[in-house]
Amino acid sequence: MEDWTYEPAQDLNHDFATRLKGFPREPHMWVYALRSAAAMLIRGWLRTYHRFRITRLGKLPESSFVMVANHQSHLDAPCLLAAMPLRRLHRTFPAAAEDYFFSNLPRGIFTSIVINGLPFNREAKGAQSLAVCRELLSTPGNVLILFPEGTRSPDGTLGRFRSGIGRLIEGTDVPVVPCRLIGAHDAYPKGAWIPRPKPVHLIIGEPLRFGHLPKGRTTVQTIGDTLHRAVSDLKPESNVDPPI
Numbered sequence: 001m002e003d004w005t006y007e008p009a010q011d012l013n014h015d016f017a018t019r020l021k022g023f024p025r026e027p028h029m030w031v032y033a034l035r036s037a038a039a040m041l042i043r044g045w046l047r048t049y050h051r052f053r054i055t056r057l058g059k060l061p062e063s064s065f066v067m068v069a070n071h072q073s074h075l076d077a078p079c080l081l082a083a084m085p086l087r088r089l090h091r092t093f094p095a096a097a098e099d100y101f102f103s104n105l106p107r108g109i110f111t112s113i114v115i116n117g118l119p120f121n122r123e124a125k126g127a128q129s130l131a132v133c134r135e136l137l138s139t140p141g142n143v144l145i146l147f148p149e150g151t152r153s154p155d156g157t158l159g160r161f162r163s164g165i166g167r168l169i170e171g172t173d174v175p176v177v178p179c180r181l182i183g184a185h186d187a188y189p190k191g192a193w194i195p196r197p198k199p200v201h202l203i204i205g206e207p208l209r210f211g212h213l214p215k216g217r218t219t220v221q222t223i224g225d226t227l228h229r230a231v232s233d234l235k236p237e238s239n240v241d242p243p244i
Helices: 016-021 031-049 076-082 088-092 106-112 127-137 164-169 218-232
Strands: 054-056 065-069 094-095 119-120 143-147 176-182 201-206
Touching: 031 076, 031 088, 031 106, 065 076, 065 164, 065 218, 076 094, 076 143, 076 176, 076 201, 088 119, 119 127, 127 143, 143 164, 164 218, 176 218, 201 218
Parallel strands: 054 201, 065 143, 065 176, 094 119, 094 143
Antiparallel strands: 176 201
16 A cells, blocks of 8 residues: 655645745645535526527647737636636636735735636746646646737727737647637626626637747737737627526
């Protein structure tokens, strides 16, 4: 019989606020339980209050992949999470601006425990944040949610994609799933305090791969332009699936 050794979580000596910002996170069963319960409540609320619906034009990869979407409101990440199977909930990480979503304890608790947000330092050099994202995607089965516009749209229109998504994906064959949110701006526009009971529709496109392209500035631009066009071209279809 092999000896069994118990190793406590490495973040036990840190204060609660520091543990919320830590990444990669230590697994805590109470966090998993709270996140799962919150996910069910959020999905029910989206379905009833916002009449949330999903159109799936492609199948989500079983491997690690990136979801990219337009950024209309704070509803965006919960909507994309609601499209994920519950079994992958704890392996799905929306990138969250550290200076905003972890600026105080209540936001940090919601972002870390409920949303499972990946702290993204917008003030640091881009290479540092991209390295964290690459490390996450190197583990099979992880999902990274990114909003390449970098900030919420003030009027709901699709803005330009920043170069970070291209620099993250170039030289890899990681699938990228384009998504488009419709109605999230009307339901919860930037600056609003309370969401409005407006319908929200999420369209999930076919996965795209760019591993055949050589690394370089041209490929970075091509990836960004291709994904921008893919998100923009997503249109509502007749086949609508409920959140999983």
